[in-house]
Amino acid sequence: MRGPRRVISLVAATAAAVGALAACTADAVVGSKVIEPAGRGGTLTLLSAAAIPTLDPQRIGDPTTGAMVGRTLHRTLTAYAPIAGEATQPSLVGDLATDTGEPSDDLKTWRFTLRPDLTWQDGSPLGCEDVKHGIARTFATDVITGGSTDALSALAIPRTPDGRSTFLGPWAQGDQAAAGQASFDQAVSCADRTISFVLAEPVADFNEMVTLAAFAPVKKDGDSGPDSGAASLSSGPYRLEGTWNAETGGLLVRNEKWRAESDPVRKANPDRIRITTGQEPGVIAATVLADDDTAKASVSLTPAPIALQQQVSSVEALRDRSLALPTGVIDYLAPNVTSPVLQSREARTALELSTRRSGYAVGLASPIGATPTASLIPDGLLARATTAVPVGEPDPTKARQILQQAGVAVPVPIRVAYREGPAADKAMSALVTGWREGGFDPTLVPIKDSYFGTVSAPGATEQYDVFWSNWSPAWGSASTILPPLFDASLNLTEAGSGRDYGGWSSVDWNARVGQIASMPDRAAREKAWAEADDVLREDVAYIALAARSAVHLAGSDVRGLAAHPYGGGAIDLGVAGVN
Template sequence: MSSPIRRHHPRPQRAHVRALVGLFIVVVLGTAGGCSVLAGGDPPTTPAVTASHERTDERGGTLKALSLGPVLSWDPQRIGARDDAAFAGRTFLRTLTAYQPSTDARTQSRLVGDLATDTGTPNKNLTAWSFTLREGIAWEDGSAVTCEDVKYGISRTFSTDFITGGSTDALAVLSVPKKPDGTPIYAGPFVKAAPNDPGRAAYDKAVVCRGTTITFTLSAPVSDFNEMVTQAAFGPVKKSTDKGGDGTFNVFSNGPYKLAAPWRASTGGSWVRNPHWRAATDEVREAYPNTIEYQEGIETQTVAQQIMADGDNSKSAVALGSAPPAIQQHILTVDALKERSVTAGTGLVDYLVPNVRSKVFTSVEARQALAVATNRGAYVTALGGGSTGRPTASLIPEALPAAHAADPLKAGDRGDAGQAKVLLGKAGLTLPVPIRVAYRSSPVADKAMASLVAGWTEAGFAPRLTPIKDEYFTAITQPGAAANYDVFWSNWAPAWASASTILPALFDSSINITPSGPGRDYGYFVDPKVNAEIVRINTIADRADREEAWTALDVRLQTLGAYIGLAERRSLYIAGSDVRNLSANEVTGGVVEFADIAVRR
């Protein structure tokens, strides 16, 4: 199912709300990695996400990165795609904190200081965070990266008339007053304003530089603000290089690579070493290749076939797009190909939402019955098999600290039609129970949704699938959609490595449901106790305790039938025989990890 992740900016109706944006995806105190031992079930066993090809620590050579693209922007505050954000963050854009690369998905959520010396210091009530910049970090012209550069970069996010496409979390959380329409009184650095402009004064009060220390004052507690700042939108920009809101592909590097020449849209560019990057200041990036030749505009299937053939022009190449399912099966059955491939979870989870305003799903037992009758295994098979997805009852991806293997309704991957019938009986419904199911149509989606019909029918439902091809998410957020459908298909991915970027955005009715529609709460799920628990969890300072609380809330939501997990999507990447250290990072979207990749010379 080829739907892109779609995110609406939740309406800021309550102080704790944060806008969740884009694809990095669309979120921490401490630096402990791995899965916590959590209530409701043991953590899932997550395999290493690395190719079996031998490793190397040799520097040098040229790596070819091949992609369909297009990259829409390399501007830090405009980057919206997770794969673009991941590439930028490992090559030319450093942020205050970052997730340390690992070949084991269980430790990829370990947070470390990047531009900052550590992962930040909050005040007692989590309404202010301070970070001190490392010494010796330089731009590609040799000038030092300063606190003011970080402050200026973030200020550009407020220029919503000029800067679009990236995360706007800064607008939601920084202590900058809002106008009656909910927009900040600060309009960013590109709007001419008087020296005593209240908007500028408000921003200067919310983001303060004192020497090498930057302090953020927030409008409400944000317990994982130090994870939020891993996003590209919180990256620095040197004011003197800024093109006044233009310059979509203007790159001025503070990482190990810089563009050798201006980026060519639909073609790509050559990334060469930034001579002013110092490895001693960087605990995230190894930067093994001398050059990364990034080529876009090549069909994904063509890329995979060229690299599989391993000709002279492909030996040092890596595919940035997942191989098509038919090709994946061949790669995984040929040892010589399998050893130079890697499969990883993307964090993108497909799920179903029962509409609690429909007559069918007003009762919890009816919602539970649909969940118990859902055959996730069949859904994954229809997607293309285990290399394209894994069955999951949870919206929390495997690589996140809050991940768990709980199955509170005991449905298993294949469902239980008999138990579902019992639940429908408890709901007082007469069999068969008609249900109207809306989903975003595509050839793969049509097959995947059709695979669910048999299990639902056996359980006593009479499903009618409604494929919607155009503007799917716009259609299901219209107020009238609740009267037309009983179940909605959707997908979601976290913006950073916390369930705080999943559960509040989808199930906090106070920030979603209005007379104009449900926001991302498509099923109109309303539970004041859930809303109150979201508020409480956002004030828990300890990361392990906080993520355990998110786990418990997720189990509660599953038990209430608020949603039905289907599958976490997976990607498979292949590289040429001269590429070494091939791995994928599940925390940043299951994309190729450029912090560690190398080329045999």
Template sequence: MTTSSHQPPRPARSGRVRAAAAAATVALLAAVAGCSLLGGGDDDVTTPRVAAADERTDEPGGTLRALSLGPVLTWDPQRIAARDDAAFAGRTFLRTLTAYQPSTDTRNQSRLVGDLATDTGTPNEDLTAWSFTLREDIAWQDGSPVTCEDVKYGISRTFATDVISGGSTDALAVLAVEKLPDGRSLYRGPYAAVTAASAAAGVDSFDRAVSCRGTTITFTLASPVGDFNEMVTQPAFAPVKKSADKRGDGTFAVFSNGPYQLSAPWRPSTGGSWVRNPHWKSTSDEVRQGYPDRIEYVEGIETQTVAQQIMADGDNARAAVSLGSAPPAIQQHIVTVDSLSDRAVTAGTGLVDYLVPNVRSAVFASVEARQALAVATNRAAYVTALGGAGTGRPAPSLIPEVLPAHHDENPLASGDRGDPDAAKALLGKAGLTIPVPIRVAYRSSPVADKAMAALVAGWTDAGFAPTLSPLEDEYFSTIAQPAAATAYDVFWSNWAPAWASASTILPALFDSTVNLSGGGPGRDYGYFADPGVDTEIARIGTIADRGEREKAWAALDVRLQTLGAYVGLAERRSLYIAGSDVRNLSANEVIGGVVEFADIAVRR
């Protein structure tokens, strides 16, 4: 049960002239370095570790420069949608009831701990109510305490959909707040005038669903949610102090309860300076270390320029870290030069590219034909065309490696490079005559054009006759239209989890009860519908034990792959580099494969 949205990488803002100049610079850099450019896609390409090799420090102080292309669209908790912005906010100024504990070991990055709350919450027996008790000694930047009412008020803002938009709407979906016949919430948020009887009833309904008793907040849910305590790690569930709420004018307003606060108003497309919140106490925070005295966040710098400045390690770059992944063309240089690789890290982002066979297509109506597409798909070639091992890793599953539900089963046993002969045999079982024409829709970009073209050879060898259909504008809304079901046989898509559970992946994409309607396929672009799968999705959501629940999601994922519901392609990767004075550099895969600001430090 989730409202996660597609999380594609932010588009570069450069034009043809700038791109040409960048390419020339990269070529010159490679020539000087005497190394080959990344892009071979070999399985043994060296990539940096998730934590840098430079020595650690526990000494506070210094100024860290965070360099980014940007732009940050908002710092409002209930408006934040971008995963990298949510990760930065959640480690610097914005605390939630629970959080994922930082770790340099990816196996531990999905460990949930209490953040504002003393623990990870207590559900009732049927998982329809959750209670959290707030810690003591947590304060806003003005010294006032963070209260249960502040958490409740923050969540109430999500319901003000006429004022607050862009962020997660999971609160609207799961809280037991009455709805109108058209599906809208009876409660209209904290800004609506309570004049009519229906408006007052909406307030009463919200007050019953989210209630405070001293320092304990209790949520009553419309149906069981086994991982609600993970759902509340999202910024949309963060507290907001009512007296500091800027409402419609608060896009970049920050009122901190974390280790840092803005020293002056945020400057869009330029950035801002984060300084210590004097009222934050490390003793009440088991997530954040808050080592630097100051973080200078600078946006508006091209990603390649950022990487080159930090690689050069000049005076203004020794205490700097890149917030964008280094371009593929210079990644090989970074990972093969010891002095650079020692201060670089790489991480899976959780964003998985995949293909969706259209079951309403005459070609893919049978499971054997869908299996044939999966078996014929050369994921290794796709990753090579993306830019190589630093930009992605072959992924037969939609469940990223860092999630507890991840598994290594590949039920169709095709391997990363595909098996054309086995695919041909499956097409024969499907009763299809070779060559089998298929129309493949995908979101066009220079990199995507190359990556999709790299799949054609394997499909052709297997007996398909593919026609690629690049779409540029409004891609996802286009393929969600009913007309797309008769225009295309296969759709490219991507997806990232909203928190560390497959509950934010498989139900959102393959539960036909919430996706398929006369208006279109929702996120289930291939119109996959299986009553047994729908029943299992509902059952898994009621499993209380996290370990058992995620095992069940893993088993369901194997079932979906076997049925040919989707074909996994690659999990995207990011590579970050820091200056020689940056310490404790690591990347966190569970919150989006981003630089971990909870632990980063600067050598003084």
């Protein structure tokens, strides 16, 4: 007999991000919850408003899709274990590999040994060459698009003068292609069940990088080439039955060749997982909330619309079937440090002091969907586990005093670029009053098309004083946040600002980044990333605004509903099921 639902303990990996959210909504259900461990069997239905173009691991860039296929179809060398109990951080474990890898002393070589007797869904052996081939596909950037290209920057493969890799993927032809292949074979090599990687620079968290879908194996002698379809053979507990349709979805059934004893991550509870795409978010929410027929065993992959979230949080029966998860996405502002009005730290400090984060969060969504934050590093990451950054109250009066003491004439005119949209329009407008009180005269400039291309283009820093943006970690390290956004050597070129939209640059800080990347101890390394973030915040290289969260709805028969570690606010299909 099924007992009443109960909320289980929140883990530190999500509690900090959602704790404030719970305080805002009083009764929101957050973190992870179960009634009892999910039983085995049945059909779990996943409902997504967005089309899912592909299940091909090297073409997947969306973290929620990566989290879905990573628990069902495509295993990787390492993976994050499901969040459980009172764990302070999600655990990295060997997945296809027997452990989390063996680095050299200089962190420029990594080795992983595959588990014995791994198989594809057709029963053929899965080996080292298949892992190597999957990674090789990411270099064919002219035909394999959309997925992570971290391998291109990490592996020790020569580059052409314009910065392109000399290895152009497994299907390139000609003498130059042969030379590139030779370089790739030196950087990624196989010896029986051991795969070795030679890196261009020390990468202390390379064993976390390989959790990305782009590092999943693809059967070398079964790959149909650059025009391969939306799906490839499965190495996980499910396989695609029939074909995949990006607009409507498809059906996953048990992979009979998968061995539970070789998999420390996935429980594979349902017999079938039906993925339905293309419905409107409101329709999905209404379907799940109605809890009729198949909806009892359904979960919304698409977060509930803002209009329904307050309803869900205010009705106990609906709260019981909801789960609010931090997505890892943080909205922020990048002050243009080359702008005449914001090149001084005093002016940037005044801008931050007059920024009303709470107003932005409410305007963006609601207290359920966004929480004010002062750091780009999400609270759930180890870098913030022991060094949380408090969100101070805005002080426009002090901001105006700082400007006057610095001899800055007020009001200070600023042009603020942001990506246009109904929620964004409302959220950005909520910042205007505080800025005016703080001594600024803001002009909001909404940009509808090609936003990031526009604000990173040459000349953008001559047109705008402040740039809106957002970002999320690719895996459980601040190394996937700070260097991509603020390492000038990676971003600032004649072609534009890259992701360093405000043009912030520091030779000393860049040197610190290199030192941190070569620190072998994870806890010490993440603490150092937090300290590097302190430097950025003190110089007001950015102004964090809000951490986004997502509310997922589930039918009354769904069990084991929990957050996927670093899955962009996705549920963990490794433990979910139906009873």
